Amino acid sequence: MNRRGNRRSMLAAVVTTVAILAMASTPAFAGHRQDAVRAAAQELVRQGFPAVVVYVRDGTRERRVAAGKADMATGEPATAQHRFRIASNTKAFTATVVLQLVGEGRLSLSDTLADVLPGVVRGGGYEPERITVRQLLEHSSGIHDPLDPHFFDPYLVDQDRGHVYPPREVIRRSLVDPPSFPPGAKTGYSNTGYLLLGLIIERVTGNAADWEIRDRILRPLHLNRTTFPLIDPYIHGRHLHGYDLTGQDMSVFSPSYDWTAGAMMSTVDDLADFHRALFGGRLLAPREQRLLREAGPDGHHALGVETGPLRCPGRQRTIWGNTGAGPGYLSVSMTTADGTRQVVLVATTFDLAAELRDEPTVPASPMPAVVAGLCS
Numbered sequence: 232m233n234r235r236g237n238r239r240s241m242l243a244a245v246v247t248t249v250a251i252l253a254m255a256s257t258p259a260f261a262g263h264r265q266d267a268v269r270a271a272a273q274e275l276v277r278q279g280f281p282a283v284v285v286y287v288r289d290g291t292r293e294r295r296v297a298a299g300k301a302d303m304a305t306g307e308p309a310t311a312q313h314r315f316r317i318a319s320n321t322k323a324f325t326a327t328v329v330l331q332l333v334g335e336g337r338l339s340l341s342d343t344l345a346d347v348l349p350g351v352v353r354g355g356g357y358e359p360e361r362i363t364v365r366q367l368l369e370h371s372s373g374i375h376d377p378l379d380p381h382f383f384d385p386y387l388v389d390q391d392r393g394h395v396y397p398p399r400e401v402i403r404r405s406l407v408d409p410p411s412f413p414p415g416a417k418t419g420y421s422n423t424g425y426l427l428l429g430l431i432i433e434r435v436t437g438n439a440a441d442w443e444i445r446d447r448i449l450r451p452l453h454l455n456r457t458t459f460p461l462i463d464p465y466i467h468g469r470h471l472h473g474y475d476l477t478g479q480d481m482s483v484f485s486p487s488y489d490w491t492a493g494a495m496m497s498t499v500d501d502l503a504d505f506h507r508a509l510f511g512g513r514l515l516a517p518r519e520q521r522l523l524r525e526a527g528p529d530g531h532h533a534l535g536v537e538t539g540p541l542r543c544p545g546r547q548r549t550i551w552g553n554t555g556a557g558p559g560y561l562s563v564s565m566t567t568a569d570g571t572r573q574v575v576l577v578a579t580t581f582d583l584a585a586e587l588r589d590e591p592t593v594p595a596s597p598m599p600a601v602v603a604g605l606c607s
Contacts, residue, residue, distance in 0.1 A: 267603035268285055268287055268294075268296050268600055268603045268604050269296045269298070270603075271599040271600035271603045272284075272285050272296050272297075272298040272600050273298045274599065275298070275578060275595055275597055275599070275600060276298045276299040278594050278595040279476075279580065279594025279595060280299060280578045280579060280580050280593075280594060280595070280597075281299050281300050281303050281309075281472070281474055281579045281580065282297070282298065282299035282300055282301055282309035282313075282471055282577075282578070282579045283296075283297075283298050283299055283309070283576065283577070283578045283579075283597065283600065284296070284297045284298075284309055284310070284311055284313065284471070284499055284576070284577050285297075285499070285574065285575070285576045285600050285604060286311060286499035286500060286502075286503045286573075286574065286575040286576075287573070287574055287604040288503065288507075288572065288573040288574075289571065289572055290571055290572075295311035295499065295500075296600075297309045297310050297311055299579070301313050301469075301470070301471045301472060302472045303472065303474070303478070303480075304472075304480070309471060309579075310469075311498065311499050311500060312456075312469060312498060313469050313470050313471045313498065314456055314458075314466060314468060314469065314470040314471070314496050314497065314498050315466075315470060315471045315473065315496065315497070315498070315560050315562070315577045315579070316466070316473065316484075316486070316493075316495075316496050316555075316557055316558075316559070316560045317493075317495050317496060317497045317502060317555050317560075317562055318489070318493040318555030318556055318557035318560060318562060319422070319492065319493045319553060319554060319555040319556065319557075320493075320495070320497075320502060320553045320554070320555040320562055320564055321425075321459075321489070321491065321492060321493045321494060321495040321555070322425050322491075322492060322493070322535050322553060323505070323506070323509060323535045323536055323553045324444050324448055324495065324505070325425055325428050325429060325432070325440070325444070325491040325492070325535065326368055326428070326523075326534055326535020326536070327447070327448060327509060327514050327515065327535065328432055328440070328443050328444055328447055328448070329364065329368065329428055329431065329432065329535070330515055330519040330522060330523060330534065330535075331447060331514070331515065331519070332432070332435055332436070333364075333519055333522070334515065334516045334518065334519045337435050337436075338364065338431070338435050339364065340363065340364050340365040340368075340522065340534075341363055341364070341365065342363065342364050343359060343360050343361065343362055343363050343364075344359035344360075344362045344363075344427065345359040345360040347364070347431050347434060347435070348427065348430055348431060348434060351399075351402065351427070351430065352374070352402075352406060352427070353406075354406065355406050355407065355408065355409050355410070356409040356410055357373075357374070357406060357409075357410055358413075358414065361413075361414045361415075362374070362414045363414070363415075364428070364431065365534070366414055366415055366424075366527075367421075367424040367425070367427055367428050367431075368424075368428065368534040368535055369418070369525075369526070369527030369528075369532050369533060369534055370418050370419060370420050370421050370424060370527065370532045371414070371415050371416070371417065371418050371419070371527045371528050371532075372410075372414055372415075372421060372424050373410035373411050373412045373413060373414050373416065373419065374405060374406075374410060374411075374421050374423050374424050374427070375405060375408070375410070375411045375419060375421060375423065376401075376405055376421060376422050376423050377401065377404040377405050377407075377423075378405075378407075378408045379404060379407070380587065382404065383583065383584075383587065386484065386485070386558075386583075387583065387584050387587075392464050392483045392484050392485060393462075393464045393483075393485050394485055394487075395462045395485055395487045396485075396487050396488035397487065398426045398429060398430070398487075398490045398491075399430075401423060401426055401488055401490075402423055402426055402427065402430075405423040415528070416528070417528050417529070418527055418528050418529035418531070418532055420532075422489065422492035422493065423492075424492075425491050425492035425493075426490055426491060426492055428491060429490055429491030429492075432491070440490075440491050441459040441461065441491075444459055444495075445459065447514075448505065448514065452504055452505060452508055452513075454497070454501040454504060454505060455501075456497065456498045456500075456501050457495065457496065457497040457498070457501045457502075457505070458495065458496050458497075459494060459495050459496075460486050460494060460495075460496065461486070461487060461490070461494070462485055462486070462487045463485075463486075464483045464484055464485040464486075465482075465483055466482055466483075466496060470482070470496075471560070471577065471579050472559070472579065473558065473559015473560040473579045473580070473581065474559055474579060474580050475558070475559065475580070475581070475582040475583070475584065475585070476580065476582040476585060476591075476592070476593075476594065477582075480559075481558040481559030481581075481583070482559055484557075484558045484559070489557065493555065493557055499575040499576070499577060500575075502562075502564050502575050503564070503573055503575045506552060506553075506564050506566055506573065506575070507566070507570070507573060509523075509536075510551055510566050510570055511570060522534055523535070523536060524536070524538070524551070526538060533551075535553075536551055536552060536553055537551070537552060537553060537554065538550065538551050541602070541605060541606070543602075543605065543606035544606060548567050548568065548572075548605065548606075549567070549568040550565045550566065550567055550568070550605065551565070551566050551567075551568060552564045552565035552566055556581050556586075556592070557581060557583070558581065558583045559579060559580070559581055560577060560578075560579060560581055561577070561578045561579075561580065561581045561592075561593055561597060562575070562576065562577045562578075563575070563576045563597060563598075563601050564576075565601060565605060567605060572604070572605050573604075574600075574601050574604035574605055576597055576600055576601055576604075578593070578597045580593050580594055581593060
């Protein structure tokens with residue numbers, strides 16, 4: 232979660248970084264794409280990431296590349312089977328459940344917060360009767376994340392990694408300050424908006440949001456290594472350890488503050504299977520599948536997913552997917568519009584404290600590996 236609510240998506244970096252595109256057209260990248268992905272992953276480790284793991288699909292052909300160490304303390308090698316925190320990739324799971332409820336006639340994208348969560352958003356200049364479900368999904372509600380510079384102090388200053396922020400407390404602290412802009416006026420990335428969507432799922436279904444995600448998505452797709460922890464700060468089983476820029480292990484960290492905006496954990500294969508099912512039309516009815524790709528005011532954030540053009544050598548592709556960034560982990564999951572090519576990447580450094588200081592959060596951009604996987 233970015234406390235300022237204006238995180239610039241990593242997908243924007245994919246489509247605008249000229250140096251990366253130039254690299255993609257050099258002989259090393261123009262030859263064997265799989266070798267290019269491995270070379271890019273190894274280079275990212277050389278530049279400072281403890282581990283980089285990449286899943287690549289071209290049609291029905293799949294490949295996995297792993298470089299670096301899963302645990303710097305033990306020297307355990309990273310593999311594609313290791314789990315990690317997917318951060319904001321969680322939003323696509325949440326959005327899928329919301330769109331399924333729309334398809335079932337239990338919810339409408341035009342429903343307002345006053346309709347579906349009466350009394351939750353109030354005061355401070357907020358107009359819940361004008362904020363719609365669609366605006367929450369596309370980040371155009373004007374609701375920002377907590378602006379309090381000390382919001383993360385329990386974790387980062389007091390070193391209480393198990394500290395629990397209930398979602399309603401995060402929402403309450405977000406609403407202390409007035410909205411960023413009038414509803415629908417523009418785009419402002421909002422994790423708090425996705426916490427509200429979690430509450431909407433619970434109000435509409437009468438069930439816990441994490442239960443709905445498991446029942447509607449994880450179980451049908453057999454995503455057996457994907458979990459949705461609520462307050463447990465530990466990653467159980469084999470997992471990649473995540474680090475900040477000083478090398479401090481950030482793997483133990485309560486996901487409570489991020490809930491339906493970013494608390495889930497997965498593997499590169501499970502995340503790839505989810506996005507393949509989502510963009511392949513297996514999770515949504517045709518109408519909601521079309522709605523999924525309706526972009527908001529910035530033309531980039533759609534209903535729980537992101538989109539943009541990617542210039543590959545000799546052609547331009549449109550890509551769809553999600554990105555995630557949270558304490559210790561950076562992840563990218565992208566699929567070409569025609570569904571033929573797909574990349575899921577995780578790199579094990581993200582410095583939350585540096586982000587709060589508006590300083591660089593990672594040792595290098597992970598995008599060379601993403602571009603190498605998506606471009607031939």
